[in-house]
Amino acid sequence: MTSKNVKSNAVSKVCCGTARDIPLSERDAYELAAVFTALSDPVRLRLLSIISSAAEGEVCACDLVTPIGKSQPTVSHHLKILFEAGLVDREKRGVWVWYRAVPERMSAVASRLR
Amino acid sequence: MTSKNVKSNAVSKVCCGTARDIPLSERDAYELAAVFTALSDPVRLRLLSIISSAAEGEVCACDLVTPIGKSQPTVSHHLKILFEAGLVDREKRGVWVWYRAVPERMSAVASRLR
């Protein structure tokens, strides 16, 4: 395992061996991982791209099913995951539900990658 | 399903109904999702945080097992996933393997979130 102060090894460098604190806490890691999990599916990324690039700033859920090419329950499922991750916001108006991107949330996540 | 030009509905706004092209291609969505999948685990995020913040710019794999608190095969497994996602680079020197972050890769991913 961890070696320290090994003398005359072939590579002139040794492992430090000290298990210092991890910069990212366990709790933060879990929360960050949860957002990345929401982003880890191609269908959700395409949904996000449609919603984010909407000229009117929002998109009706009814207009997401056909272009995505998945069943309505599946699209609804993915939208829920994006919503719960804080990546999109939604508003029910009449029969329809309108989705819009949350750019601050995406920026916040992006900044965690330096 | 999609409604268009519905007159006198209660919310004064209708779905557009046109299934125009999705900004993010299916191929790009898959590739991006693959990177986010690599980032979607708390253990991997903590590994990344240790490697990224290393004062010497690199960390020996032997010094990652203990602080992470998982078995050696598990840590090796996660490091492989990070490596294959292009998020870390590695170099074998003697018996040890040294990992370093790939900041350009992280920046590239971050920029995809606007």
Add this chain to the structure above:
DNA sequence: TTAAGATATCGACAGTTGTCAATATCTACG
């Protein structure tokens, strides 16, 4: 009230993923 349509939930299933013990591979050193 009844009907029609948009969205959400449920139940089930196949595929994927994180984990570890056991084992293999590789490297340096007597």
Add this chain to the structure above:
DNA sequence: CGTAGATATTGACAACTGTCGATATCTTAA
């Protein structure tokens, strides 16, 4: 050689995930 130690691979298992059909819920219009 052969040994010791670091890392990777394998095999197995439980847990999680994406998908769909069926169904429930909700809203508006007639």
